[in-house]
Amino acid sequence: MVTSTAHRLAVLRPNRWARLGALLLLAYVVYATAQMDVSWERVAAGLHNAAHFLNRLFPPNFSRWELLSKGLLESLEIAVLASTLGIVLSLPLGFIAARNLMPGWASWPARLVIVSARSFHPVIVAIVFVKAVGFGALAGILALTVASIGFIGKLFAEAIEEISLKQVEAVRATGASFMGIVAIAVLPQVFARFIGFCTYQLDSNLRNSTMVGIVGAGGIGGTLFAAFQRFDYDYVCAILISIIALIMIGEMVATYVRAIFIDGMTFAEMFHRRLSALGTRPERRFDDE
Amino acid sequence: MNDVPATHSWRRFTPAQRLARFTVYLAIVAAIVTSIQTVEIIPEFLSDAPEQVADLLRRMWPIDVAYYPKGVHAALMETIHIASLGTLLALILALPVGILAAHNVCPFTPVNLVAKLILVSSRSVNSLVWALLFVGIFGPGALAGTLAIAFRSIGFVGKLFGEALEETSRGSIEALAAAGAPWASRLSFGYWPQVKPSFWSIALFRWDINVRESAVLGLVGAGGIGMTLDSALNLFQWNRVATILAAIFFVVILAELAVTFVRKRII
Structure with missing residues (x-):
């Protein structure tokens, strides 16, 4: 006691x-x-x-909707192209950076590239690219490509490092070439997670593509900042509402793509699920940066 | 369940699944093609990019180390203060919202939905936009930056904390309830010990992100090193820009190391 x-x-x-x-x-x-x-x-x-x-x-002023939609469209284009470039580049980079597949002399430089791509905020990277390739969407695309490489490359390399080596061993025992091992034993194990990283990054690029315009790298951000500096607050409000709507649509699309590729859902199933579970939102797997 | 005919060819996906996948592929290709066709890229700018990069590096080198003590250090410290105070404020504000968002702690669906709405709206607005709004209200300076960091982080911390609360096991909470413990005691002796590790890990993770984010808030006037960076950029003092970038890089790496160290020690 x-x-x-x-x-x-x-x-x-x-x-x-x-x-x-x-x-x-x-x-x-x-x-x-x-x-x-x-x-x-x-x-x-x-x-x-x-x-x-x-x-x-308030009330928001949508009278200059042409300029607004042009900026939003450019942001969308920046996000799409930066994600595409980033995914294409980070696939090989992630492979090379995985320490269980590659020798140290190959993986360390790749890891260094990934770490340095991650260490600066996309807006700061955009400043450097604005100087290098001038004002406009290209600087934004390149800046967000760097950000995508940093994020997808890191997580993809970590996913590969966590795979089960049994399949690799089995495929190797059949005398498969290195590329054969990668295609048959490694990729299927990480594909679902890779889709997850990609949709997440598309979402994150969309958020940032509305911001890189602040330093002149294209998209709606430039319009937003200019309106703010002119104290044109009702227009600022209209831009903000549009940005939030765009981001929410992007988040929804990303959820659907994940449902199709990771859970193997069909359109009919998604429709039924939407009807039966109104109100419960699908969860996101990460949250940014 | 059906009899499989001998000639049946096995496929990994059903036709409906293939249709869904194909639609996504088609949409991706269409998005990329239209983007390439419509995006405004000026080829002349692209062709002289190597020259411009070489020029940039030449202007950046040698980096202006002498500028660090008089111009960068104070701003850098201010950035760290913005990130830390913003994170602390966010933790204080996110705790109640996270609790209200967790259905097992607060079993009132309308309250859950309101709390979730707060969290979603906090997360949907970029920290730079929050900074713009707070600069509009409080004027330029570190106060706007701190509030921007805090308001952006509430959604992140609150969402993850609420999810951690929802994943707690019922055992100890039911035991406390059976012993007649009031709501507050169930919270502090039943839920809190279970979610404490994830709470601190969320806090550290967010602080790490906030150190990166607070470095750019100054570009819109919300204090910290971004303001120094902005003025150096506007004056084309590229060797100072290089000093500032090096300082930011150093702090970000240090913050990441510190977070890894603390996480290993505490959690």
Whole structure:
């Protein structure tokens, strides 16, 4: 009895290290807030501003819908082409980077390429490409291609590293060539996950393609930023609503593609499922970056 | 179940499945072809790209190391503060929303739907857009950046935390309920110990993402190193740009190493 009471108290007693951690965290918050000159007056003034700002956002102004749809279409094109290029390039790169298939001298350089493609935000990569290939959609396409290589390449290489080697062994025992092993023993094991990465990346590219325009790399982002700088807030609101609609449609399409390729669904089944499960949204497997 | 005729040829997919796949392939090809045909690419720009890249590298080298202490360091620290404070704020705000979104913790479907709507709208807006909105409200500066990071992260943290809550096992919670524990005690002694590891892992993951994202918020005026980058870009000071990019690269790598280290130690 005594031991059990003591045990229960030990469970309820706050952990000394957790307390220390919380204290340090609090100290950091105070320090960082002081560093950033965030004051209550500023917050209060901002909140006062917010009502005014929201008033100017609504109602959204769709009168320049031609410019709007042109920008959205360009964003869509950037996303499609960047995803295509990114997928095509990251397939071989992912293979080379997989340490269970390739010797170290081949996989390390490929891993280095993938890591450096991942380390910068797409918008920063877009700045460099705007300088290299000029303003316009091409810079956006190249920037998002780099981002796609970083993401798909990394996850694809990890998926290959996790495959079961039994099939590889079996196919190798039949005297298959290296390419034969890849096609028959490796690819079928990672295909479903690869489709998942690709649809996810298409979705993510669509989100970012609406943003690279801020630095001049094409798409709706340029229009958005220009409208914002002109204090043309009702147009900003129209652009934002359109971007969100585009992204939600993209997310839906990605879910359908995954259902068709990964779960082997047919159109009829999808229609029935939609009818029977109205309200429950299909889950996404990742969340970006 | 049916008798299979001797001449039956086995196929992996049914005709309906093949139709669905074929439609997707067709749509992909159509999308790529129309995109290539309609996208505006100026060939002249493409042809002198190598020259421009060489020029860029020549202007970037040597990188302006002397600029780091006077111009970059403070902004870099501000970026890290934006990412960290934004993540903390998001954690505080996302905890209740995540709890309300989990059906087993909060068994009221309308409340779940409202919480999920909050999470979806937070995630559908890019952090740069959140930054634009907060710059409009609070004016340029780190406050707008911190709020942008926080509002973008609520959806991410809340969604994953809510899912973690929904995956908890019923055992200990039923035991607590049987002992007459109130809702708050069930939450802190039944659910929390089960989701604690995933909560901290979500927090670390999001902080890592936020360090990357906060570096670009300055491009729209929301504070941090992006503002320094923007002014260096506008003045064509490419050797300073190179310094800033190197600093960002370094911090991103350090953050990733730190996250890996902490995750190994704690979780």
